[in-house]
Amino acid sequence: xxxxxxxxxxxxxxxxxxxxxxxxPISGHATLYxxxxxxxxxxxxxxxxxxxxxxxxxxxxxDRFSAERLKGVDxxxxxxxxxxxxxxxxxxxSSSPDNEQFFGPGTRLTVL
Amino acid sequence: xxxxEEDPQALSIQEGENATMNCSYKTSINNLQWYRQxxxxxxxHLILIRSNEREKHSGxxxxxxDTSKKSSSLLITxxxxxxxxxxFCATDVQGAQKLVFGQGTRLTINx
Numbered sequence: 522x523x524x525x526x527x528x529x530x531x532x533x534x535x536x537x538x539x540x541x542x543x544x545x546p547i548s549g550h551a552t553l554y555x556x557x558x559x560x561x562x563x564x565x566x567x568x569x570x571x572x573x574x575x576x577x578x579x580x581x582x583x584d585r586f587s588a589e590r591l592k593g594v595d596x597x598x599x600x601x602x603x604x605x606x607x608x609x610x611x612x613x614x615s616s617s618p619d620n621e622q623f624f625g626p627g628t629r630l631t632v633l
Numbered sequence: 634x635x636x637x638e639e640d641p642q643a644l645s646i647q648e649g650e651n652a653t654m655n656c657s658y659k660t661s662i663n664n665l666q667w668y669r670q671x672x673x674x675x676x677x678h679l680i681l682i683r684s685n686e687r688e689k690h691s692g693x694x695x696x697x698x699d700t701s702k703k704s705s706s707l708l709i710t711x712x713x714x715x716x717x718x719x720x721f722c723a724t725d726v727q728g729a730q731k732l733v734f735g736q737g738t739r740l741t742i743n744x
Binding site: 525527554561564566576612614620623625626627629 | 663664666668673674675676677678681721723725730731732733734735736737
């Protein structure tokens, strides 16, 4: 069964360092999402891609966060510099045409 | 910002009992979806109900949607210990092309 792949699963970094997360969506899914989920809360959309184009990045803190999907397939989310408040689970998802979303296992980020 | 509000925030029941979770939302939707999340893992899609549907079943799951009240409920019948997880509703908001998730209900099934 096709799955969304994410790496790494866990990342521990010190504040002011740079971190990067990778996502490979289900083959053929044109839409890809990055979410941030703080413990005890629901996922919050950071950025949405349609193929290689950004559709929505209104909630992405653009002073420190960046995301790209250069060839319209896999995607990278970067944080530079990381801050203590960035500690969270970062989830990637891709969707079918009726917007049923399939999530990867997530990357748990801890900023010390 | 999160559109959906789920109720209750936490629910603890005995194995074999039914569990009901509710979700309210604020704007017009294309569909409403329910997801499950086991601790520390990604979300798993459970069921999608379109705005023109009122009820949908999938195995032990039953979802209802009342667009006039802007609310939905998820019923899990004959609960099992493996159903212990957080459950989230997500609304596919009209004109927005994205899902907006609620805060979730933490369900604990006691053996």
